[in-house]
Amino acid sequence: MGYSIDMLSLGQTGTFTKTITESDVYLFAGVSGDLNPAHVNEEYAKKTTFKGRIAHGMLGVSLISTVVGMYLPGPGTIFMDVSAKFVKPVKINDTITAEVEVVELIKEKNIVKLKTRAFNQNGINVIEGSATVKAPLKG
Numbered sequence: 001m002g003y004s005i006d007m008l009s010l011g012q013t014g015t016f017t018k019t020i021t022e023s024d025v026y027l028f029a030g031v032s033g034d035l036n037p038a039h040v041n042e043e044y045a046k047k048t049t050f051k052g053r054i055a056h057g058m059l060g061v062s063l064i065s066t067v068v069g070m071y072l073p074g075p076g077t078i079f080m081d082v083s084a085k086f087v088k089p090v091k092i093n094d095t096i097t098a099e100v101e102v103v104e105l106i107k108e109k110n111i112v113k114l115k116t117r118a119f120n121q122n123g124i125n126v127i128e129g130s131a132t133v134k135a136p137l138k139g
Contacts, residue, residue, distance in 0.1 A: 001074065001075060002073045002074025002075045002076045002136035003072060003074055003135065004073075004135055004136055004137065004138045005107050005110050005112065008072075008073060008102050008112060008135065009105075010103065010104075011101065011102065012101070013072070013099055013100065013102075014071040014072025015098065016063055016066045016098050017096065017097040017098075019094070019095045020055045020059065020060075020092060020093065020094050020095075021093070024055070024059065025053065026040065028055075028058075028059045029056070034056055034058075038050070038053065038054055039053055039056055040053070041053070050089050050091075052092075053091070053092055054089040054091055054092075055092065057084070057086045060086075060096060060118050060127050061082070061084050061127060061129075063096055063098035063118060064082075064098045064118060064127070064129075064131070065082075067098050067099065067100045068100055068114070072102070073135045074136065075136060076135075076136025076137065077134065077136055078133060079131060079133055080111070080132045080133060080134060081130075081131065083129045083130050084116070084127050084128070084129035085127065085128050087125050087126055088120075088126045089126070090120065090126050094120045094126075095120065096118050096119070097120075098127075099116070099117050099118070099119075100114045100115070100116050100131065101115045102114060103130075110134050111133070111134060111135075113131075113132050114132070114133065115130055116129045116130055116131050
C-alpha cells in the first residue's frame with residue numbers, strides 16, 4: 001500500500017538500489033527498441049568519449065520510477081510530469097541508488113512534488129531532476 005497525501009511529509013525520502021547488468025541493458029534495448037550502439041556494441045562504444053558501453057539514460061530514470069511507483073508515494077501513484085538531467089554515464093555493473101524526496105505537498109489537489117536523483121556506488125551523482133505525481137487515494 002502506498003502513502004496517501006496525508007501520510008507524506010516534507011523531506012521524506014525513498015530509495016531503490018540495483019546493479020545494472022549487461023542483461024539489463026540488452027533487455028531494455030529490446031523492450032524500448034533503442035539499439036543505439038553506445039549501449040549494445042562494445043567495439044563501437046570503445047571509440048566514444050565513454051571508452052565502452054553505457055546504460056540507457058532512461059534505464060536509470062526507470063529506477064526513479066521504481067521508487068515512486070513502489071515505495072514513495074508507492075502503489076497507486078500516477079506520474080504527471082518528470083524531468084531528468086543526465087550528469088554522468090551509468091556503466092554496466094554500476095550499482096545505482098535512485099532517491100526521491102518530497103519537496104512540496106499540494107493537499108487540495110492530491111499532488112506531490114519530488115526532487116529526484118540517482119548516484120552510483122562511489123556516491124557520484126548520475127541523474128538529477130524532479131517529478132510531479134498524484135498520490136494514491138486513501139484505502
